[in-house]
Amino acid sequence: MTETTRQPQGTVPEQAAMIRARGLQKRYGAARGEGFTAVAGIDFEVRPGEAFGILGANGAGKSSTMRMIACTSPSTGGSLDVLGLDARTEGARIRARIGVVPQDDTVDVELTVRENLLIYGRYFGLPKAEIRRRATELLDFARLTDKADERVEALSGGMRRRLTIARALINEPEIVLLDEPTTGLDPQARHLLWERLFQLKDDGITLILTTHYMDEAEQLCDRLVVMDGGLIVTEGSPGGLIERYCTREVLELRFGPGEREAMTDKARGLVERIEELPDRILLYTDEGEATLAAAHARGVVPLTALTRRASLEDVFLTLTGRSLVD
Amino acid sequence: MSAVLGPHVSARPELALRSGGALAMVERNLMIYRHTWLLLVAEIFEPVLYLLAFGVGIGGLVGNVPGLADTDVRYAEFVAPALLATTAMNGAMNETTFNLFNKLKTNHTYESILTTPMTVRGVALGEVCWALLRGALVTVGFLVAVTVFGLVHSPLVLLVIPGALLVGFTFAALGLAVVTYLRDWQDFQYIQLAMLPMFLFATTFYPLDVYPRPVQLLVECLPLYQSIELIRQPSLGEFGVGLLLPAAYLLAVGGLALMLAFRRLDRALRS
Structure with a gap:
């Protein structure tokens, strides 16, 4: 924690960063010899309350990076601190304080909309009465109150995505990770989702998102990195990057x-x-x-x-x- | 709204961290079965059909079972405990094979669950707990049917319930280990290839002494044989040290299978 010499410009004091990665690496299949390096050593920091974007083509290493931050996939090199905790050893504690919206909606199709929220809260060990209260508020936030007691099968793509986001908020997370949040949605559904994400930002939640859509990144992100071949090729605000490269x-x-x-x-x-x-x-x-x-x-x-x-x-x-x- | 999204209130994560989340996994399954409980009732019919066909039908031809210590045992009374053990086995193993494969490969259920404080071990343990409860529940349902058929004479038959829980544990764990090796639905044929002969030949329908000694040794190694022993002895009014070996065997096999399943699932879900 005394490493201050390498800090790139625009860094924040050690304690203040929500996420800090140093030389972070992810290599798959290393045990069997023929490995594949998805993330080849990256440095970045995410500040409290900002919306931070990770851009890149398919295979650039975005999703691997997200999975390491979410502590669902162990890093194979470098260091990663999330909320001041070491991602390698404090995975469960970190997961208790973040929300994850995966790329594919993995909501429980056998359950109703409300039940999805109720059971998800139990995974965090929250008391049932508290989950019920939060679920009612989150259904309202996600504009799903009318659908509360319907099976998830009956929902449209946009509704499912909003349910996934509501679910990720059940533990009142400090950081929300969104992996391609609007891929596959129609324009109306995208705009409603963006509006909901702005609401989260206003409430002070730190957002980290990957996206293929540059207009989305321009709209939502305060700061972003562009990844290519497992490395960060540039970092800055959307406006700053346009100024610098265009x-x-x-x-x-x-x-x-x-x-x-x-x-x-x-x-x-x-x-x-x-x-x-x-x-x-x-x-x-x-x-x-x-x-x-x-x-x-x-x-x-x-x-x-x-x-x-x-x-x-x-x-x-x-x-x-x-x-x-x- | 700000109450939900506003300043962070610590979410008592310690509770979830302690159990690894096994209990929440059981709750999830209970919640789903509230919608589909009829499936469990349907599962009781299969052993009832076997009992009618073999116990009552063929039993009428056979009369009493020769070669047992108690020569008064009617054939249906001999077959019923074996079907109870098979019911516990199927009830538990169907859950950790068919249903679990769906969650693992088709619905990717665990991917989102593992983004919470839940651990792979907690998830695996929770699924095994639910599977053995489910197996025992169906077994109790079938036990009621067996009682109605007038095939119960000893209060020792209540030992069927803990027996079914142990049988359920072993086969739930075995199923969980096996399911990690399956690539697609076709691979389920391999499970059938092992389960059907075991069901037919593990002393379900006749005593062990019809086999020559070398075959007996082979049959004694089958987990269903030990399961049937564990449940048939008290059902026929025997209670003694003879139960120790099957119980120890089932605990050991289940424990080993669970260890293997932990390792395999961890590799599959946390790459």
């Missing part, structure tokens, strides 16, 4: 068949960075309209031109590449 705007130009290469050559030099994609080119610029006018002046005639604000998605693709990883 320009303010992106100009997207599409051309007619066969014209792209010639037009791209003409456009070269207009801005510092041009990205060529199979169907269009991206010009990273601070003034999209001005760049478009300059392009027109050079005789660049696109089929369509679109100026948009640079997003976290641009940062993500810049950092992790565009090729498909599965």
Whole structure:
């Protein structure tokens, strides 16, 4: 606990961090020789009350990291403290104080909505009367009061996800872990879920979430890390990362068949960075309209031109590449 | 709302930590069976059918069972305790094989349970406890039927209840160990491949001395044989040291199976 020399910029005092990982590693199948390294040594800290995002493509190591924080999967190297407790030895004590929303809804389909909450509270050893009181409040919070006595089988995807979140709150957790909370939900269900997550944030609960959706990360996260190949490739606030890795705007130009290469050559030099994609080119610029006018002046005639604000998605693709990883 | 989501109030985790959560696992199953208790009633019918077909039907041809110390034992009285043991076995083992496989592989029930202070050992122990209770409950139901058929003569028959709990423990633990090796539903055929011959040949329908000595030794190693011994002796009015060996055998086999199940489940659920 005296290690202060390695702290990257923006760290918090030792006691204040909700989670602190140092050189954290996860290797699978190491015992049998042919191993696979999911997390290759990462450092990060999560501060009280913040919404912290872990972004990355499939296989980047997000879920493994989440499972280690949740103390359901032991780390194989480095150190991990959650709520000031060592995740390797204090797993049950840590789990008693956190809430976990897994990627797949693992609610009990044989039980009613309310029973799901009642039995989950018992796993924390809470007294029954107290669980009943909390369950009623959480059903209201999750907008499931009308469905309280229905079997879970009858719920929609969005309702199931909200039940999973309500369930994760039964122990009044200090940290809530959400693994891809809105994957597979329709837009209405997503927005309702985001609104509920903002409510949790307002109540001072620390949120840690993984997501594939950059708009979700931009909306919800105060700070995030991007993972690639088991390592953290960058860390910052959504706005800060866009500023660091991107320009303010992106100009997207599409051309007619066969014209792209010639037009791209003409456009070269207009801005510092041009990205060529199979169907269009991206010009990273601070003034999209001005760049478009300059392009027109050079005789660049696109089929369509679109100026948009640079997003976290641009940062993500810049950092992790565009090729498909599965 | 702020009462739920506001400042943290310590959630008395110590209680859950102490038992590893075994009790909560039993509660979960009770809660589910409140919706599906009819299944348990249905399970009593299977041994009743066997008792009618073999005990009453074939018993009518056989009369009394030769070769027993007490030559007055009617065939149905001989078969009924074996069916009681089989009922305890099936009641417990169906729970830790079929139902548990569903929770383990299909519903991923334990993944979310293990994000709470519950431990793998607590979960395993809780499932075994519930399975043996369930087996004993069905056995008591069948015992009532056996009594109604007029096949009970000794108050010692009440020893069937602790006997059924022990038989349930052994087979629940065995089932739990076996289920960790199963890859898909087809693999359940292997369980049937072991269970059916055991049911037919472990002195369920005739005494041990019909076999030559080498085969007797083999049959004596079967857990169902020891289970039947544990329940048949008091049912026929015998109570003595003869119960010690089956009891010790079932405890040992169940204990070993439980240890194996702990290790296998820990590897499967906490990778």
